Amino acid sequence: MRCLSLPLLAIVLACLLPTAPATAQVKAPIANTKARNLWEKAQQQVKDRQFDKAVETLSGLNQKFPSMGEPYLLKGSLLRIMGDKPAALEAYRAGLEKLPYEAGRMNDYFVLGELALGAGDYKTAQSAYQNFLKAAPKGQRYIPKAQQQLQNCEFALNAIQHPVGTAPQRLGAPLNTFRFQYFPAITADNRFLVYTARKTGESDEDIVVSRLSKEGTYGEPSLISANINTQFNEGAGTISGDGKTLVFASCDRPGAVGNCDLYISRRTGNTWSKPRNLGRNVNSVNWDSQPTLSADGRTLYFTSDRRGGQGQEDIYVSTLQTDGNWSLARNLGQPVNTPGKDMAPFIHASGTTLYYVSDGLVGMGGLDVYRSSVAGGKWSAPENLGYPLNTFENEASMFVSSDNRRGFCSRTRPAEAAVSERERPVELFSFEVPKEVQSRETSTYTQGRVFDAVTKKPIQADVQLYDLKTDELTQFVTSDPEDGEYTLVLNEGRQYGMYAAADKYLMKSLNFDYSSKRNFDPLTLDIYLEPVRAGRSIVLNNLFFDTKEYALKPNSRTELNRLIQFMSQYPDIQVEISGHTDDVGSDDDNLTLSKNRARSVYTYLVEHGVKAERLRFRGYGEQKPVAANDSEEHRQQNRRIELRIL
Numbered sequence: 001m002r003c004l005s006l007p008l009l010a011i012v013l014a015c016l017l018p019t020a021p022a023t024a025q026v027k028a029p030i031a032n033t034k035a036r037n038l039w040e041k042a043q044q045q046v047k048d049r050q051f052d053k054a055v056e057t058l059s060g061l062n063q064k065f066p067s068m069g070e071p072y073l074l075k076g077s078l079l080r081i082m083g084d085k086p087a088a089l090e091a092y093r094a095g096l097e098k099l100p101y102e103a104g105r106m107n108d109y110f111v112l113g114e115l116a117l118g119a120g121d122y123k124t125a126q127s128a129y130q131n132f133l134k135a136a137p138k139g140q141r142y143i144p145k146a147q148q149q150l151q152n153c154e155f156a157l158n159a160i161q162h163p164v165g166t167a168p169q170r171l172g173a174p175l176n177t178f179r180f181q182y183f184p185a186i187t188a189d190n191r192f193l194v195y196t197a198r199k200t201g202e203s204d205e206d207i208v209v210s211r212l213s214k215e216g217t218y219g220e221p222s223l224i225s226a227n228i229n230t231q232f233n234e235g236a237g238t239i240s241g242d243g244k245t246l247v248f249a250s251c252d253r254p255g256a257v258g259n260c261d262l263y264i265s266r267r268t269g270n271t272w273s274k275p276r277n278l279g280r281n282v283n284s285v286n287w288d289s290q291p292t293l294s295a296d297g298r299t300l301y302f303t304s305d306r307r308g309g310q311g312q313e314d315i316y317v318s319t320l321q322t323d324g325n326w327s328l329a330r331n332l333g334q335p336v337n338t339p340g341k342d343m344a345p346f347i348h349a350s351g352t353t354l355y356y357v358s359d360g361l362v363g364m365g366g367l368d369v370y371r372s373s374v375a376g377g378k379w380s381a382p383e384n385l386g387y388p389l390n391t392f393e394n395e396a397s398m399f400v401s402s403d404n405r406r407g408f409c410s411r412t413r414p415a416e417a418a419v420s421e422r423e424r425p426v427e428l429f430s431f432e433v434p435k436e437v438q439s440r441e442t443s444t445y446t447q448g449r450v451f452d453a454v455t456k457k458p459i460q461a462d463v464q465l466y467d468l469k470t471d472e473l474t475q476f477v478t479s480d481p482e483d484g485e486y487t488l489v490l491n492e493g494r495q496y497g498m499y500a501a502a503d504k505y506l507m508k509s510l511n512f513d514y515s516s517k518r519n520f521d522p523l524t525l526d527i528y529l530e531p532v533r534a535g536r537s538i539v540l541n542n543l544f545f546d547t548k549e550y551a552l553k554p555n556s557r558t559e560l561n562r563l564i565q566f567m568s569q570y571p572d573i574q575v576e577i578s579g580h581t582d583d584v585g586s587d588d589d590n591l592t593l594s595k596n597r598a599r600s601v602y603t604y605l606v607e608h609g610v611k612a613e614r615l616r617f618r619g620y621g622e623q624k625p626v627a628a629n630d631s632e633e634h635r636q637q638n639r640r641i642e643l644r645i646l
Contacts, residue, residue, distance in 0.1 A: 030068075032065065034064070035061065035064070035065045035068065038057055038058075038060060038061040038064070039061065039070075039071065041057050042054045042057040042058050042061065042071070042074065043074075045057060046074070046078065051078050051081065051082055052082075054074075054075075054078055055075055055078050055079065055082075058071045058072075058074055058075040058078075059075065062075070062094075067098060068098070069094075069095040069096065069097075069098035069099035070095065070099075071095070072091045072092070072094045072095030072098070073091070073092060073095040073096070073108055075091045075095075076088045076089075076090075076091030076092040076095060076111075077111075079091055080111070080115070085115055085118060085119070086119065088115055089112070089115040089116060089118075089119055089121070092108065092111060092112040092115060093112060093116070093124060095108075096108060096109070096112055096128075101131060101134075101135075102135075103134075103135035104135075105131075105135070106132055106135040106136055106140075109128045109129070109131040109132040109135060110128070110129070110132045110142060110146060112124065112125075112128040113125045113128035113129040113132060113146065113149060114149075116128060117149055117152065117153065117365045117392065118365065118366070118392065119392065120156075120365075120391065120392030120393075122153045122156045122157050122160075122365075122392075123153075123157070125149065125153050125365075126150065126153040126154070126157075129146045129149050129150045129153065130150065132146050133146050133147070133150070148362070149365070151362045152362060152363055152364065152365045153365075155362050155363060155364070155384070156363075156364045156365065156387070156392070159364065159384075159386050159387040159390070160387050162386070162387075163386070163387050163388055164385065164386035164387065164388075164389065164434050164436050164437065165388070165389065165431065165432065165433070165434030165436070165437060166388070166431065166432065166434075167388040167431070168388075168389070168407070168409055168411065168429035168430060168431035169429060169430060169431065170411075170427055170428070170429055171218075171427070171428045171429060171430055174210075174218075174219060174220040174221065175210060175218060175221065175428055176427045176428055177221070178197040178198060178199055179198060179199060179200055179201070179425050179426075180196075180197065180198040180201075180425065180426045181195055181196065181197045181198075181208075181410065181426060181427060181428050182195065182196050182396055182397070182410035182426050182428075183195055183196045183235065183236045183237065183290070183344075183396075183397050183410065184397075184399050184408040184409070184410065184428055185237065185238050185239050185292075185346075185399055186239075186399060186401060186408065187239060187240075187241060187242065187243040187487070188241035188242065188295055188349050188402045188443070188445040188447075188487055188489050189243075189445055189447060189487060189522065190212055190401060190406075191211065191212050191243065192209055192210070192211060192212070192239065192243050193209065193210040193211075193212070193218050193408075194207060194208070194209050194224065194237055194238075194239045194246070195207070195208060195210075195221075195237075195410075195428065196208075196234075196235035196236055196237060197221065198235075201423050204231065204232065204233045204234075205233040205234060205235035206223055206229045206234055206235070207223070207224045207228060207229060207234050207235060207237045207246075207248055208221040208222060208223055208224060209221065209222060209223075209224045210222075224237075224246070224272065225265075225271075225272040227265065227271075227272050227273065227274050227275070228246070228248070228265055228272055228275055230250075232250050232251060232252060232253050233249075233250055233251045233252075233260075234248055234249070234250045234263075235248060235249060235250075236248060236249045236289050236290045236291065237249075237291075238291045238292045238293045239293065240293050240294075240295065240296065240297030240477075241294075241295030241296065241297075241349055241402070241445065241487055241488075241489050242295075242296075242297070242447075242477055242485070242486060242487035242488075243267065243487070244266060244267045244297065244477070244478075244480065245264065245265075245266055245267075245293060245297035246264070246265045246266075246267070246272065247262055247263070247264050247278070247291040247293055247300060248262070248263055248265075248275075248291070249261070249262055249263075249288065249289035249290065249291065250263055250275070253277075255277065256277065256283075257277065257279070257280055257283040257284065257285060258283055258284050258285045258286050258287060258288060259286070259287055260287045260288055260289050261277055261278070261283040261288055262277075262278045262282055262283055262288050262289070262291055262300075262302060263275040263276060263277055263278065264276055264278055267480075268480060268481060268482055269480065269482035269483060278300075278318075278326055279325075279326065281318065281325065281326050281327060281328045281329060282300070282302075282318050282326050282329050284304060284306040284329075285306075286304060286305050286306040286307070287304065287305045287306075288302060288303070288304045288306070289302065289303055289304075290302055290303040290343055290344045290345065290397070292345050292346045292347050293347070294347055294351050294475075295349040295350075295351065295402070295443075295475060295488075295489040296475040296476055296477050296488070296489075297320075297477070298319060298320040298475075298476060299317065299318075299319050299320070299347070299351070300317065300318045300319070300320075300326065301315055301316070301317050301332070301345040301347055301354065302315070302316055302318075302329075302345065303315060303316075303342075303343045303344065303345065304316050304329070308331070309331055309337065310331065310333065310334065310337035310338060310339060310342070311337060311338050311339040311340050311341065311342060311360055312339075312340060312341045313341045313342060313343045314331055314332070314337045314342055315331075315332045315336055315337055315342050315343070315345045315354075315356060316329040316330060316331055316332060317329065317330055317332055318330070332379070335372070335379060335380075335381050335382060336354065336356070336372050336379050336382060337360075338358055338360025338361055339360055340358060340359045340360025340361075341357075341358060341359050341360065341367065342356060342357075342358045342360060343356065343357050343358070343367070344356055344357045344396060344397035344398075346397060346398055346399055346400070348400055348402070348439035348441075348443070349401075349402035349439075349443045349445075349489045350402070350439050350440070350441035350442070350443045350489070350491045351374075351474070351489075351491075352373055352374055352375070352439060352440045352441045352491070353371060353372070353373050353374075353400075353439035353440050353441070354371070354372050354373075354374070354379070355369055355370070355371050355385075355398045355399075355400065356369070356370060356372075356382075357369050357370070357394075357395050357396065357397065357398075358370055358382070359394075361382060361384065362384070363384050363390060364384075364387065364390045364391055364392055365392050366392065366393065366394040366395075367394040367395050367396075368384055368385070368390040368395055369384075369385045369389060369390055369395050369398050369409075370382035370383060370384055370385065371383050371385060371437065373439075373440040385398075385436075385437050386436070386437075389407075389409075389431070389437065393411070393412060394412075395409070395411075396409060396410040396411065396412075396426070397409065397410065400433055400437070400438070400439060401433075402442075402443040402444065402445060402489055403442060403443065403444060404433055404438040404439055404442045404443075405432065405433060406430060406431070406432065406433060407430065407431045407432075407433045407437070408428065408429070408430050408431075409428075409429050409430075409431070410426050410427065410428055410429065411426070411427060411429050412424045412425070412426050413425040413426070413427060441491040441492060441493065442491070442492045442520070443489045443490060443491050443492070444489070444490055444492070444520050444521065444522050444523075445487055445488060445489050445490065445522050445523070446487070446488050446490060446498070446512070446522070446523040446524075446525050447485075447486070447487045447488075447522065447523070447524055447525070448485075448486065448523075448524055448525040448526040448527060449479070449483060449484035449485055449486070449526050449527070450463070450479040450484040450486060450500055450502075450526075450527045450528075450529065451484055451526065451527070451528050451529070452505075452528070452529060452531070453528035453529055453530045453531070454530075454531060456528075458479075458480070458481075458482065458483050458484030459479070459481075459484060459502055459505075459529065460478060460479055460480070460481035460484075460502065461478070461479045461484075461486075461500045461501060461502040461505070461527075461529060462476065462477075462478055462499075462500070462501050462502065463476075463477050463478070463479055463486045463488060463498065463499070463500045463527075464476050464498070464499045464501075465488050465490070465496050465497075465498050466496065466497045466498075466499070466558045467494055467495070467496060468495045468496060468497050468542060468555040468558050469494070469495060469555060471557055471558045471561070474496075475488050475489060479500075486500075486527075490512055490514060491514070492514050492520055493514060493515060494514055494515065495511075495512070495513045495514065495515045495555065496511070496512040496513075496514075497509065497510070497511060497541075497542040497558050497559060498510040498511070498512060499562060500527045500529060501529075502529055504531060504532050505529040505530065505531055505532060506529065506530045506531070506532055506536055506537075506538045506566075506643075506645070507529075507538065507562060507566055508527050508528075508529055508538065509538060509539065509540050509541045509542055509559060509562070510525070510527075510541055511541040511542050532570055532573065532645060533645060534645050534646060535644070535645065536644070536645050537642050537643060537644035537645070538642065538643050539640050539641070539642055540559055540563070540601075540640070540641045540642065540643055541559075541640075542555075542556065542558060542559035543556045543559050543560070543601065543641045544556050545597055545600075548585075548593065550593060550596035550597045550599070550600050551600065552600050552601070552604065560601070560604050560605070560608075563601075563605060563643070564605060564608050564609065564610060567605065567610045567614065573614070573645055573646075574613075574614045574615070574616075574645075574646040575614065575615060575616075575643050575644060575645055575646060576615075576616050576617070576618060576643075576644045576646055577598045577601045577602050577605075577615065577616070577617045577618075577641065577642075577643060578594075578598055578617070578618050578619070578620055578641070578642045578643075578644060579593070579594030579595060579596075579597040579598035579617070579618070579619045579620065579640075579641055580594055580620050580621070580622070580623075580624055580625075580638060580639065580640050580641070580642065581593055581594050581621055581622050581638065581639055582622060582625070582629050582635035582636075582638040582639050583622045583625070583629040583635075583638075584629075584635065587621060587622065590621040590622045591619055591620075591621035592619070593619070593621075594619035594620055594621050595617070595618065595619025596619070597619070597641060598617035598618060598619055598641060599617050601617070601641060602615050602616075602617040616646075622638070625638045626638060626640070
């Protein structure tokens with residue numbers, strides 16, 4: 001059975017090495033009888049596949065005749081076969097140091113380069129690859145690999161000299177209580193930390209959750225839900241910004257599309273639904289795993305090794321359609337995907353920056369974390385996050401909080417004696433995110449509950465966020481039907497219109513302007529929806545005019561189009577559009593301005609298909625203030641357009 005997160009949790013992947021000779025060849029006869037006897041004894045033990053004994057014999061030969069290089073090389077090749085890479089590296093390094101350069105040792109140079117690079121000894125690796133390339137005949141199949149590894153050595157040596165930020169720190173108790181924990185993800189408000197855990201190498205993977213305490217620390221992890229965790233592997237989970245949608249990978253389940261598929265579960269109140277397979281538009285007959293959700297849970301990125309990709313593993317994307325189905329998964333393509341392994345994507349809450357690991361780009365060797373930003377539908381060239389976030393080890397997934405301040409990742413503990421690579425513990429780490437690593441856009445969030453304005457009971461409502469500059473729907477969530485909770489993520493530098501709407505209720509129009517630097521702290525905002533009933537009214541907060549002007553500005557079109565939708569949804573209602581001003585200026589001028597502004601809205605609706613007999617407009621000037629005209633903030637509240645049901 002393929003582990004759902006195998007490409008990362010190997011964590012050290014097997015390198016493709018050219019075949020090294022089973023025994024090192026001694027070109028000149030060994031004059032010393034004792035040395036020759038030990039050498040022949042070791043060779044016979046190798047032929048008899050008594051590798052442990054052969055290593056013991058060769059170690060004795062190294063001690064008694066330390067100037068001989070060939071016994072070290074033979075011992076190194078045996079230790080490599082036996083999986084002891086650190087000891088193999090020392091043996092190869094010692095052996096080749098004692099021997100002059102020789103083209104016939106081409107394979108040994110390559111092996112030393114791979115072992116040294118895998119241990120972070122970049123100078124030794126650099127020299128070894130140079131010797132390999134010097135010795136390799138034209139067309140030798142590992143020349144491109146050696147050339148790439150040389151670039152990695154040069155990059156790494158420079159990166160270590162110019163570190164970016166500080167090294168991640170291991171998270172303390174009560175976290176890291178399992179032998180393996182990885183794929184951390186947090187909600188937009190940092191309230192829930194979700195990750196994959198395994199008690200032992202033999203146990204299955206489960207999804208656990210840790211909750212943020214009032215003191216700002218994460219508490220004891222617990223299984224996320226009995227509806228989600230089963231006897232099968234469940235892991236590599238991702239959670240939406242509001243904590244209401246979970247997508248995870250699970251392997252070998254009955255009715256699956258492939259060996260590992262992606263499943264979705266939604267939370268209502270405190271209960272997670274029974275997981276549902278995302279189907280053939282997302283899943284393939286191959287391996288699909290390592291998902292990441294956009295903040296609103298409507299865009300999904302994931303890793304797959306399906307046919308037709310750019311390389312070995314690629315990153316794909318699918319979006320939730322208006323009919324509730326997910327679109328056919330699309331390969332993200334270049335420059336994100338490479339001919340190598342491209343895996344473990346994480347899309348920042350802002351939706352503009354993707355982090356992922358790859359071995360197909362220049363880096364520290366193995367899998368490094370890269371960052372790519374999207375603008376106008378095009379992804380930028382990936383940037384390596386540098387040292388010490390990337391090291392000689394294979395890096396795992398990375399998560400950066402919505403406010404760009406705190407990052408999470410998992411790392412493999414250094415090798416212990418008698419512990420195989422697959423059994424090396426994997427633990428959670430955290431770090432302060434340096435500026436060079438942050439997402440292109442910083443995010444905050446607004447959070448609250450949606451209520452019926454009359455009964456004060458929580459209701460389920462659609463809560464949508466529009467970029468008013470582009471009229472683009474950037475997020476779409478649904479408030480919880482049990483408690484009315486919602487969470488939306490907002491990006492710095494944007495002006496947003498937020499709309500809450502439910503059947504038989506007037507929509508609520510709200511405005512968030514972060515287009516200039518100002519307070520960007522999280523907001524708690526409860527929303528009360530008025531029923532569609534005569535006499536009820538709403539303020540249209542996303543209609544804009546220049547000072548003393550009544551022509552609607554372009555960023556009003558989102559609100560105007562929502563009004564058209566509202567009038568179409570309720571074809572039998574009639575409304576009054578009323579204009580209001582503050583008390584600056586003369587009464588007559590304010591009355592005229594308010595009437596003209598209301599008329600502008602009326603005209604737009606009529607020109608776009610709303611019947612004139614369903615509408616009327618009126619200006620009230622400064623006659624009906626909603627706040628005292630004693631500050632700019634209060635005067636701004638009084639300058640408004642309202643919609644009232646007749």
